[in-house]
Amino acid sequence: AAIVEARYGKDNVRVYKVHRDEKSGVQTVTEMTVCALLEGDIEPSYTDADNSVVVATDSIKNTIYIKAKENPVTPPELYASILASHFVDTYKHIHAAHVKVIVHRWTRMTLDGKPHPHSFFRDGNETRNVEVTAREGKGIEVRSSISGLLVLKSTGSQFHGFVRDEYTTLPEVWDRILSTEIDSTWKWNNFESLRSVRASVPKFDKAWAAAREITMKLFAEENSPSVQNTMYKMCEHILKAVPDVDTVEYSLPNKHYFEIDLSFHKGIKNTGADTTVYAPQSGPNGLIKCTVGRK
Numbered sequence: 001a002a003i004v005e006a007r008y009g010k011d012n013v014r015v016y017k018v019h020r021d022e023k024s025g026v027q028t029v030t031e032m033t034v035c036a037l038l039e040g041d042i043e044p045s046y047t048d049a050d051n052s053v054v055v056a057t058d059s060i061k062n063t064i065y066i067k068a069k070e071n072p073v074t075p076p077e078l079y080a081s082i083l084a085s086h087f088v089d090t091y092k093h094i095h096a097a098h099v100k101v102i103v104h105r106w107t108r109m110t111l112d113g114k115p116h117p118h119s120f121f122r123d124g125n126e127t128r129n130v131e132v133t134a135r136e137g138k139g140i141e142v143r144s145s146i147s148g149l150l151v152l153k154s155t156g157s158q159f160h161g162f163v164r165d166e167y168t169t170l171p172e173v174w175d176r177i178l179s180t181e182i183d184s185t186w187k188w189n190n191f192e193s194l195r196s197v198r199a200s201v202p203k204f205d206k207a208w209a210a211a212r213e214i215t216m217k218l219f220a221e222e223n224s225p226s227v228q229n230t231m232y233k234m235c236e237h238i239l240k241a242v243p244d245v246d247t248v249e250y251s252l253p254n255k256h257y258f259e260i261d262l263s264f265h266k267g268i269k270n271t272g273a274d275t276t277v278y279a280p281q282s283g284p285n286g287l288i289k290c291t292v293g294r295k
């Protein structure tokens with residue numbers, strides 16, 4: 001037997017960092033969950049119990065905190081690239097590092113119409129994420145994403161014209177609820193070095209804001225003929241808005257809301273156009289995925 005591939009490290013490292021602006025007294029917080037996994041000449045630790053090649057996961061955890069202390073933690077693309085590059089540059093037997101950063105939402109409170117200097121709230125489970133791979137001699141791959149953004153529209157969604165055969169019971173619909181949890185990822189053109197990531201720092205927040213705005217605007221404004229078509233348009237718009245992005249991918253659950261026929265009770269009309277009461281479904285759910293590139 002032989003190792004085909006291996007990587008190891010520390011997962012679920014929770015990091016909080018505060019920036020205190022002395023002049024204004026305004027404090028800004030960032031909270032993230034970090035995973036850092038190393039790859040390289042580490043087979044002997046698996047095959048021969050030779051721990052001389054192991055950078056302990058505890059040391060990896062320490063490094064995550066030290067790099068957060070020494071460097072900016074925003075944009076997450078920069079922090080993740082600094083962290084991943086550190087491992088490849090520091091240990092000659094480590095040839096790749098994979099870092100995932102999940103940034104949680106602490107949205108500043110607005111009280112009496114004014115932003116509060118040091119109070120925040122968690123407005124939703126949506127997160128901004130980055131996955132970085134630094135590979136020796138091969139630069140830095142960066143994938144940014146939005147996940148957990150739960151959306152619903154009460155109309156403006158349809159689904160008809162699909163295959164009808166002996167397996168089909170789904171009625172065609174011209175007006176339905178559409179709800180999904182946005183998972184949108186945009187992959188940046190390869191960065192040849194940490195220096196080129198730093199040069200692109202102004203682009204990362206703008207790209208995230210554009211992807212989020214495009215996603216919600218198209219979701220809301222399209223009279224969607226299907227999840228497939230609407231997600232494809234989201235990809236097209238993001239590719240147009242962010243020239244340095246190579247591909248965009250979406251993975252969208254279709255979280256169904258079913259009509260409930262209540263006619264058994266005094267002939268209540270609650271189907272088709274008369275439906276006002278629905279049964280939200282926890283499962284099964286549709287799952288629609290695509291990756292779109294530049295032709």
Ligand SMILES: O=c1[nH]c(=O)c2nn[nH]c2[nH]1
Pocket residue numbers: 159170225226227228254286288
């Ligand atoms: O948007 C949709 N796409 C599909 O592929 C599908 N299948 N059932 N309902 C559906 N809705």
